[in-house]
Amino acid sequence: MRNNTTGFWYVVKSLLSGLRLTWSHFRKANKRRTPEYVSDANYFKQDDGLVTLKYPYEAIPVPDNGRYRLHNEIDDCIVCDLCAKICPVNCITIDSVKATEDIGTTSDGTKKRLYAPTFDIDMAKCCYCGLCTTVCPTDCLTMTPVYDFSEVDIKNMVYHFTDLSPEQAEEKKQLFAKQQEEMAAAKAAALAARKKG
């Protein structure tokens, strides 16, 4: 029995201790970890029981300021294009159409003067750096706690945030063009009147 790590009884003991270990885990299988956030006092105190999280049914809460899926609150958006400019991977595509008059104000009181016929964010390209949310002047572009949004078709990864249908967008465009024409006509008329006079 050198170092007490050889010999028949040592082997028997070690075999039994192995069985004891699996049995103790088996016995505690009625307990389960609760999905708690890491800051909860209980988080590191759940030594026993099943550790599996039944994911789609339960989930560990995510940090409040974590960086997950983007969301744009289009009602608050002034279509300033800052987010698209700062985006390092160019995943934000914005088209703007000038409005003929003030459309309204955002929730923080900024005047809205642009329509956004296109406000697309390609979440498949997004690198979750969060730069767009920091530059957003009206805080309408935010990160939500949603992280499970895989799609079968990659086209569905492009999120459309515009509140205008293509027809409406076309209408706004024509309205603006008409206004411009009218203004140009008025200007031309004024110019002609001045020449005459």
Add this chain to the structure above:
Amino acid sequence: MLAFLLTLGALLGVVIVLAYAERKVAAFMQDRMGPTEAGPQGSLQAVADVLKLLQKEDIIPAAADKKLFKLAPILIFAAVFAGFAVIPFAPALVPAGIGIGVFYLLAVVSLDVVGLLMAGWGSNNKYAMLGAMRSVAQIVSYEIPAGLAILSAVMICQSLDFQEISYQQGALMNQFPGMEYDMNWLFGIRELGINTTTIGGITTWNIFRAPILLVSFIIYFIASLAESNRAPFDIPEAESELVAGFHVEYSGFRFAVLFLAEYSMMVLVCLVAVILFLGSWNTPLPNIGPVSLAYWTSGTVGELSSILWGIFWLLSKTFVLLFLQLQLRWTYPRLRVDQLMHLCWKVLTPVALVVVLLAGIWRMLMI
């Protein structure tokens, strides 16, 4: 024919339960959840697996030896299933009660090896071939300690008939034709003068009435793990090196049959262990004076009560052993091939030989 269908049905039921239990037990021992989606607590998972396998395409590799490849799963399952023919499920309930049941069982289960080799060779795949070779080497080797362990039980019981061995291990002994006047003694030693014939229960189980058989039981149990290719003796299937061993090329229904044969083998070796060493279908509860627990939990021979009690006790004991098999699988690491052979030839076989000798001497004390 009725016995065939009933046994097959019961076997399928037990195997389904076992396949589900295997996954659940494994999961619980590793702090996982196991199947949870199919049915309550995932209990229909094994059924779903079988249904899936039955729908799958039956792929036969172009380079395979088609005859051997097709025949092998049938032979393997037939060999294992034939073993169930001599298993007594209750007093007066045995599919085929033949006098040389133990011998027949050992012989017919050995055919399994031929099937394994056919599957491995016929697949024309290096992993299958290596797996089959290892499997055959292992099974043939471990049949020797297993056979010797069984032999010691047979020597104590002086019978090759499973039903007779079963009757000997309980309070119903004297109801077996030919053993009306036989008696059981505590620890099988007549000199002690304590007659346990009517006490029955655990005191007449083979491991109790001849304690030397406890050693045989352990030897048999270890060897039976190797014979059914279970961990820690699963080198024939060693996933990490041989993918799946001899059944790597099988798919669909044929794979299902191989899977069924593997689990049937587990059930069979556990049944044999229970019958030879753990009192067969006899109740573990002894008669204590006026409290005749053994009689109350055995029923009347020849009536439905005895059949139900017998099946209940036999299956309970078998499931305990099966659970142990599962627990061993999820506790111990796989043996290397040289360790495997060392254990068989240098440890189990000599010990089994000594036990056979001692069992012979013990038998002298019993009469």
